[in-house]
Amino acid sequence: MATAKLAGIPISAGIAIGKAFFLNRSHFAQAPRHTVPESLLDEERERLRVAFQQARDELSGIRQRVPAELKDHALIIDSHLMIMSDPKLQGAAERHLTELRINAEWALEKAVADLEEAFNALDDPYFRERAQDVRVVCDRVRGQLMGRKVDFKAMGSRAVLLAHDLTPADTVELQVDKIMGFATVQGGKTSHAGILAKSLGIPAVVGVDGLEDAVQDGAIVVVDGLKGVVLVEPTEEELAAYGDLKYQFESYRGAIIKNCHLPGETLDGYRLKVKANIELYEEVAQVIDNGGDGIGLFRTEYTYLNRTELPTEEELFEHYRDLADILAPRRVILRTLDLGADKFMAHFGRLEEQNPAMGLRAVRFCLRNRELFRTQLRAIARASVVGNISIMFPMISGLKELRQSMNLLRQCQAELTAQGLPHNPGMPVGMMVELPSAVMTAEIMAREVDFFSIGTNDLIQYSLGIDRTNRHVSYLYQPLHPAVVRSIKHVTDSAHQAGIECNLCGEMASDPFCVPILMGMQIDAISLNPQNIPGIKHIIRQTTMDDCKKLLKQVLESPTVARTNQLVRETIFQQFPDQLTFFYSLLDSEEGPTQ
Incomplete structure (x- = not known):
């Protein structure tokens, strides 16, 4: 075979x-489909009602067993319980059963198909994901109908x-x-x-x-x-080859994990903080286990998704406080909401936008809906009493947006003081630099905040005018494009001239071909997926700042992406020890560094 x-x-x-x-x-096998005599319709309806109730009871029992470290999973289970308890889904299935005289399994399938069609017609990724939640609920109810339990x-x-x-x-x-x-x-x-x-x-x-x-x-x-x-x-032969690869990977992984809690410090003493990007509470253990120096980007959006009601100030406060407490004294940077209006249709109505990615989203959306924004700002400010929380605003395009956001935060802090609610008035405040307009005015912005965080994923897309998820133009997504490298250098220099930190998050932070160049710019911290932290720290400890600065100089003088990619690849393989070859081979491609 x-x-x-x-x-x-x-x-x-x-x-x-x-x-x-x-x-x-x-x-997930095909459910039976057949018509039902009118004399048996009541019995079939009862079967459907019992299946819904049993599925709810089963899921409620699981919900009660969710451990504290999986609290974000509990929110999703809650949303599935809400869908299961919504009379619309069960009612639609019962109508199909009665009107078409079909069995309960078939009626349920038709009801779910109708909902999926309605969601998919909205042509929005968020609602396509919600359609998947409806499908998950259907599968659980269908399992009860068919007597099939996992x-x-x-x-x-x-x-x-x-x-x-x-x-x-x-x-x-x-x-x-x-x-x-x-x-x-x-x-x-x-x-x-x-x-x-x-x-x-x-x-x-x-x-x-x-x-x-x-x-x-x-x-x-x-x-x-x-x-x-x-x-x-x-x-x-394939088993032998994969067995050998498995041994190599696990040996390499074991070696870098053993030293992952050492600082990311070069051979000549330059120290780079290596932090993590996460969005879930249960990812905190990965950050600690992989030697992360803190959280460079906590995506706060997840708490707002998969639910019918907006989170309360108290709920957000407890969530942020618990996160900061478990990571203390490591620093935690909370990014305020980076969602678009399309994700809040149930609360703010549908907004027609041809290009939501460049529309009413992130800080723009929050400033338009200030009560939503104030709830999150108050929660973050209250959680800052732990002492290691910083806040940053995403998608800042100019000074006006930044000052409006800062002023609203100060108002919230003043309210908390008046109410006698503890908070840290000196909480560091930063901004994401991910738009070309922010790059060009970086020296002005740097006088207003405590730190920058360069969001390379969006910066590259907006600077080069490409959508990296579009297969027709994804080849143009080049982190080492001269415009991108020069933009990052300008922002870093502007930050340091103003006496503030400059951090960087995005895929460049986990790319071994890019990190030495970023180090040459003297970036203060990078943040990446927790799993990639040990490998990147290992690379940092194998080089010198002198080598990184020499490489940066050559890259800045390179006129084309192709020349830069070739130069970086040759330099990396030539200067880094042989033991890193396996790591690089995993990221290798025929067209150069990160594509």
């Missing part, structure tokens, strides 16, 4: 080799877990000590399955088409979390 090679999205690095265990294959205890020994999808409720029930790695049909880079894999530190690939048809329980599979591949029944 020939090896099946399935492609997906790599979510968590590493290689897993073992027997396959499909968690919920039968749970058996989390059926995995007798360690195995590679395969599944159609993994929901937050599933993660509470899993026997994680038996999972060598996993792959799912559904999911993306921010899916619940991906978050689970990163927190467990196990190889994972999601979005794998054909997984259910290609793999039988007990089959030997390889999950390649480096390249995003699942091999089914590999040959002896």
Whole structure:
């Protein structure tokens, strides 16, 4: 039998080799479809009502067992409970059952299909994700109707877990000590399955088409979390090759993890803070375990998603305070809401925008909806009493937006003082530099804030006028474009001349070809995915500031991207020790550094 090679999205690095265990294959099997005699319709309706109630009871029980460290998963389970309790979904299924005289499973499927069609017609990624939540709820109810429950205890020994999808409720029930790695049909880079894999530190690939048809329980599979591949029944040669790669990766990973708590300091004494970008409370453990020097970017948006009601000031305060408390004395930088108006339709109405990415979003949206903004600012200010919290505003395009945001924060702090609520009036305040207008006025902005944080992902897109998710122009996404390098250098110099810190977050911070150049600019801190911190720290400790400055000088003199990429690649491989070759090979591509 020939090896099946399935492609997906790599979510968590590493290689897993073992027997396959499909968690919920039968749970997603085709439900029966048939008509029902009128005399049995009442019985079928009762079956549907009982299934909804049993599904609610089951999910409520799981919700009560959610540990404190998975509190963000609990919010998603709450949203699924709300969907399940909404009479619209059950009512629509009952109407289909009565009017079409069809069985409960078929009626439920039609009701969900109607909702999915309505969501997808809005042509918005956020609502397509909400359609997926409705599908998750449907699957749980359908499992009750068909008498099929996911058996989390059926995995007798360690195995590679395969599944159609993994929901937050599933993660509470899993026997994680038996999972060598996993792959799912559904999911993306921010899916619940991906978050689970990163927190467990196990190889994972999601979005794998054909997984259910290609793999039988007990089959030997390889999950390649480096390249995003699942091999089914590999040959002896393939097994040997992957076994060798697994050994190399784990040896390399073990070596860098052992020293990850050492500072990111060059051989000649220059120290660069290496922090993490996270969005969930449960990711904090990864930051600490991987030697992170703090949180350079906490994305506060997640608390606002997957729910029908906006979070209260008290809820946000407790969330931010707990985060800061567990990381103390490490610094935590909270970025205020970076969502668009399209994510708040239920509360503020639908806004027609041809290009939401450049429309009413981030600080623009918050300044338009000040009560929403004030709630978050008050919560952050109150949490700052822990002492290690900083705040920064995203998508600042000019001085007016920055001053309006700062003034509103000061008003909130004055209110807290008047109310006798403790806070830190000296909480550091910064701004994201991610628009060309902010770059060009950086020396003016630097006089207004305590620190800059350069958001390279958006800065590159806005500077070069490309959408990196568009496959037709993604090749133009070049971090080492002369315009990008010069922009970062100008912002860094402007910050230092004003006596403030300049940090940088985005994919450039985890790219080994870019980090030495950033070090040459004397960036004060970088922040990246927690998993990448040990490797980047290892690189920092293998070089000197003198070498980084020489490389930066050559890059600034280079007129083209192609020449810069070639120069950087040759220099990196020539100057860095042989033991880093394996790390670089994982990031290698034919077209140069980060694409």
